[in-house]
Amino acid sequence: MVFFKSVIGLKDLFTFEAERRKDKDSNWKLIFDNLDKFYINNILVLPPEFRPVSKNKDAQMRDEINRYLNTLLNFSLTMKDSHLENQEGGGIYEITARNLYRHVYSYYNYIFSKLSKKKGLIRGTILGKRVDFSGRAVIIPDPNLQLGECSIPYLMALELFKLEVSNLLLEKRVFKRPDSALTKIDECLKNEDYELYDITKEAVEGKYIILNRQPTLHRMGILSFKTKINSDYVIKIHPLICEPYNADFDGDQMAIYRPLDEQSVKECDYELSIQNNLVSPSTGDLILGVNQDIVLGIYLLTLPREEEKIIVDGVETYKGRQLFVNCLPKGYDYLLDKTINKQILKTVLNDIARTKPPAVVKHVLDNIKDLGFKYTTLFGTTISLHGINTTELTKLSKSIFENKELDYRQQSELFESEDVKEQIKRHFPYSMFIDSGSRGTWDQAKQIVLAKGFITNFKGEISKEPIKTSYIGGLTRQDFFNSCYGSRKGLLDTALNTGVSGYLTRKLVYASVNLERDITCDDCGTQDTLTIKIPKDTTAGINPKKLARSLVGKYYICGQNPDGTNKLDKISYKNYHTFIGKTIQVRSVLFCKNQKVCRICYGDVADISDIIHSNYIGVIAAQALGEVSTQLVLRTFHISGVSKFTSDSTQHQDITSDLSLVNKIFHNSSGFLTNYEHALFELFKIYSEYKTILFVHFECIVSQMMRCGDILWRLKEDRDPTNYQLVSIESIPARESWLLALALSRPKSGLIDGIIDDSTSSGILEAIMMNQI
Numbered sequence: 001m002v003f004f005k006s007v008i009g010l011k012d013l014f015t016f017e018a019e020r021r022k023d024k025d026s027n028w029k030l031i032f033d034n035l036d037k038f039y040i041n042n043i044l045v046l047p048p049e050f051r052p053v054s055k056n057k058d059a060q061m062r063d064e065i066n067r068y069l070n071t072l073l074n075f076s077l078t079m080k081d082s083h084l085e086n087q088e089g090g091g092i093y094e095i096t097a098r099n100l101y102r103h104v105y106s107y108y109n110y111i112f113s114k115l116s117k118k119k120g121l122i123r124g125t126i127l128g129k130r131v132d133f134s135g136r137a138v139i140i141p142d143p144n145l146q147l148g149e150c151s152i153p154y155l156m157a158l159e160l161f162k163l164e165v166s167n168l169l170l171e172k173r174v175f176k177r178p179d180s181a182l183t184k185i186d187e188c189l190k191n192e193d194y195e196l197y198d199i200t201k202e203a204v205e206g207k208y209i210i211l212n213r214q215p216t217l218h219r220m221g222i223l224s225f226k227t228k229i230n231s232d233y234v235i236k237i238h239p240l241i242c243e244p245y246n247a248d249f250d251g252d253q254m255a256i257y258r259p260l261d262e263q264s265v266k267e268c269d270y271e272l273s274i275q276n277n278l279v280s281p282s283t284g285d286l287i288l289g290v291n292q293d294i295v296l297g298i299y300l301l302t303l304p305r306e307e308e309k310i311i312v313d314g315v316e317t318y319k320g321r322q323l324f325v326n327c328l329p330k331g332y333d334y335l336l337d338k339t340i341n342k343q344i345l346k347t348v349l350n351d352i353a354r355t356k357p358p359a360v361v362k363h364v365l366d367n368i369k370d371l372g373f374k375y376t377t378l379f380g381t382t383i384s385l386h387g388i389n390t391t392e393l394t395k396l397s398k399s400i401f402e403n404k405e406l407d408y409r410q411q412s413e414l415f416e417s418e419d420v421k422e423q424i425k426r427h428f429p430y431s432m433f434i435d436s437g438s439r440g441t442w443d444q445a446k447q448i449v450l451a452k453g454f455i456t457n458f459k460g461e462i463s464k465e466p467i468k469t470s471y472i473g474g475l476t477r478q479d480f481f482n483s484c485y486g487s488r489k490g491l492l493d494t495a496l497n498t499g500v501s502g503y504l505t506r507k508l509v510y511a512s513v514n515l516e517r518d519i520t521c522d523d524c525g526t527q528d529t530l531t532i533k534i535p536k537d538t539t540a541g542i543n544p545k546k547l548a549r550s551l552v553g554k555y556y557i558c559g560q561n562p563d564g565t566n567k568l569d570k571i572s573y574k575n576y577h578t579f580i581g582k583t584i585q586v587r588s589v590l591f592c593k594n595q596k597v598c599r600i601c602y603g604d605v606a607d608i609s610d611i612i613h614s615n616y617i618g619v620i621a622a623q624a625l626g627e628v629s630t631q632l633v634l635r636t637f638h639i640s641g642v643s644k645f646t647s648d649s650t651q652h653q654d655i656t657s658d659l660s661l662v663n664k665i666f667h668n669s670s671g672f673l674t675n676y677e678h679a680l681f682e683l684f685k686i687y688s689e690y691k692t693i694l695f696v697h698f699e700c701i702v703s704q705m706m707r708c709g710d711i712l713w714r715l716k717e718d719r720d721p722t723n724y725q726l727v728s729i730e731s732i733p734a735r736e737s738w739l740l741a742l743a744l745s746r747p748k749s750g751l752i753d754g755i756i757d758d759s760t761s762s763g764i765l766e767a768i769m770m771n772q773i
Contacts, residue, residue, distance in 0.1 A: 147240060
C-alpha cells in the first residue's frame with residue numbers, strides 16, 4: 001500500500017492514479033498530460049496603485065501586499081535553488097513547498113479583504129469618512145437664515161478657519177508673527193474664550209462649508225452653504241432644507257466639511273449649493289419642504305374673514321391672500337380667491353422652481369418662510385383635549401361596533417365611510433391642522449376621538465376584532481395590549497428592514513454605476529420604442545395620473561417624417577394629463593444603441609434647471625429608488641398597525657411587505673419576471689404608492705439587467721426583441737468588470753476568472769479604486 005502525505009503527497013497521488021487510469025479515462029489522460037502544472041506557477045500581481053510605497057525621514061511605509069510579494073519571491077527563489085531541487089523527495093523540500101502555498105493562500109485572502117466587504121478599499125476608505133478640516137454637531141433650525149446659509153459654532157469655525165483668522169490677526173497688526181497668532185487661537189480654543197469672535201466672524205463671512213447628514217441616501221444628502229457663526233454649540237440650518245436631508249430636530253447631528261482646493265470651492269458654488277439643487281432628479285419636483293408651521297401660518301392667513309375683505313384689481317379678496325400673493329412673482333393673481341393649503345402651495349412652488357431663475361425661487365421661498373412663521377406665531381394655534389366633546393362620537397362608535405347585524409367587514413366599511421368622516425370633522429375643533437396639510441390626517445383624528453378601529457395581528461393579517469375605544473376616552477387593558485402590536489412591529493421593521501433596504505441601494509449602485517449619459521450624442525437613431533398604455537382609471541394597481549406625470553421629459557412618436565423616420569415630440573408638465581387613456585410609443589433607455597445613453601432616449605429630465613449635474617444616470621436612478629425604500633422603512637409606513645380592508649385581501653400591505661417583492665424583481669428570483677415590461681410596471685406600481693418617481697429611472701435599472709451573456713442587450717448588433725435574459729443585479733458587476741467582481745460581487749470566483757481571462761475593463765469605480773480620478 002502506497003502512503004501519500006501532505007501537499008507534496010497530493011502530486012504523488014495524482015501521478016500514481018493518472019498513470020494507472022490514463023488509458024481508460026480521458027479525464028485522467030488530461031490530468032496526466034498536465035501534471036507539470038500541478039503547482040501554481042503564476043500568481044496575480046496587483047497594479048502599484050493598489051500597493052503604494054511612501055517614505056519619510058525615518059522609515060519606508062509599504063503596503064502589506066508588498067510584504068506578501070516579497071515573501072513569495074524569497075520562497076520561489078529558495079525552491080529553485082539547485083541544492084534543494086536535488087532533495088525533492090526529502091523533507092526540507094516538502095516543508096518549503098507547504099510554506100510557499102500557505103503564503104499564497106494568505107496573499108489571496110488579504111487581497112479579498114483589501115478590496116471587498118465593509119473594510120475594503122471602497123466602503124472602508126472612500127465612503128463616508130470624516131477627515132481633517134471636518135467636524136460634527138447637533139442641528140437646530142434658525143428662521144432668520146437666508147436660503148443657502150448655515151450657522152456653525154464659533155469654536156468650530158475657529159478651528160476650521162484657523163489660518164484665515166491668524167492671517168486676519170496679522171493684517172490688523174494684533175500680532176507680528178504667525179506663530180504668536182496661532183498660539184492665541186489655540187488658547188482661545190482650549191479655554192473656550194470668545195475674544196476672537198468678531199475676527200472669526202469676519203474671516204468666515206461668505207466662505208463655503210459642506211453639510212452632510214447620515215444616512216446619505218441620495219445626492220441631496222450632501223450640500224454646500226455659505227457660513228455664518230454663532231455663540232452656541234450647535235449647527236443652525238435653514239428650516240426648508242430639512243426635506244432633502246430628512247432632518248428633524250430631536251437630536252439629529254450633521255457632519256461639516258470645509259473645501260480647501262480652489263476646484264472644490266467652485267464645485268461648492270455650482271454643483272453642491274442649494275440654489276443649484278432646488279429640483280429633485282428623482283421626481284422633478286422642488287426638493288425643499290415647505291411644511292408644518294409655515295403651511296399652517298399661510299393657511300390661517302388666507303382663510304376668508306369678512307372684516308378683512310378688500311378689492312384688488314377688480315377682484316374681491318382678503319388682506320391675507322393679498323399678502324401671500326405679494327410674495328410670489330407676477331402671474332399668480334388667480335390665487336387671490338383661494339385658501340392656500342399644503343397641496344396648492346406645493347403645486348405653485350413646483351411651478352416656480354421649474355420656470356424661474358434660482359435667485360427668484362430663493363427670494364420667494366424666504367418670503368413665504370417669513371410670512372408663514374410670523375402668522376403662525378400671531379395666531380397662536382394650539383391643541384387641547386379639553387376642547388374636544390366626544391359625547392356624540394361615543395354614541396356613533398357604539399352604533400358601529402355594537403351592532404349585531406353587521407359583520408366585521410361591514411363594520412370596517414361603515415367606519416371608513418365619508419359620513420363618519422364628516423361627523424368627525426363637525427366634532428373635531430382643530431381641523432385647521434389637518435385641512436391645511438401642516439400636520440396629521442383624518443385617520444389619526446378618528447383614532448383620537450372615535451375609535452382606533454381594525455389593526456393587524458402578529459401574522460400581518462387584519463384582525464377581525466376591532467379596538468372599539470379611542471385615545472381620548474382611554475383604551476382598555478386588552479385594547480392597549482392589542483394596539484401595542486403595531487408599535488412593536490414598527491420598531492422591528494425599522495431595525496430589520498433598514499439593512500435590507502440599504503443593501504438593496506448599494507447593490508443597485510454597483511449594478512448601474514457605469515451607465516452614463518452622452519452629452520455629445522443627441523440621437524442614437526434607433527427606431528425601437530417602448531409601448532406604454534396609460535389607463536383611464538386606476539386599474540391593476542396603476543394610477544393613470546401618476547404614470548402620465550412620471551413620463552414628463554420623455555420623447556414620444558407623434559407621426560412620421562417624409563423620410564420614413566419617426567417624428568418625435570416631448571411630454572411636458574403642461575400636456576402630460578392629455579395622455580391619460582392613451583397608448584403611446586416612447587423612446588427609452590432600454591433600446592438606446594449608443595454605448596452611453598443619448599439625449600433623446602434618456603429624455604430631457606436633465607435639462608430641467610440642469611438638475612442632474614452628472615452624466616452618471618445609473619447612480620442617479622439607484623439613488624432615486626433606494627432613497628424612497630430606505631426612507632419609508634425608517635418612517636415605518638404603518639400608523640401603529642391600523643389597517644383597512646380591501647375588496648380582494650385581508651393582508652395588510654406596506655413598504656416592508658413590498659420590499660420583499662422589490663428584492664424578488666431586482667434579483668429575478670426563480671425567473672419571476674416574464675419580460676422587461678413586466679419588470680418596469682411592477683416596479684412602478686410598488687414605488688408609485690409612496691412617491692412619484694420619474695419613469696426613466698426604472699428604465700435605467702432594467703436596461704442594466706437586460707443581457708445577452710455579458711453584453712448589454714441594447715448594444716448587441718441585430719438584437720432579437722425576445723432573446724435576452726433579465727439577470728440579477730448582484731451578477732451585473734461581475735459581468736461588466738473583472739475588478740468590480742473582485743471588489744464588490746464575487747471576489748474568489750472573480751479572481752479565478754481574472755487569471756484565466758486577461759480581458760480588461762474600465763469604469764468610474766475602477767478609476768476611483770486606482771486613484772485615477
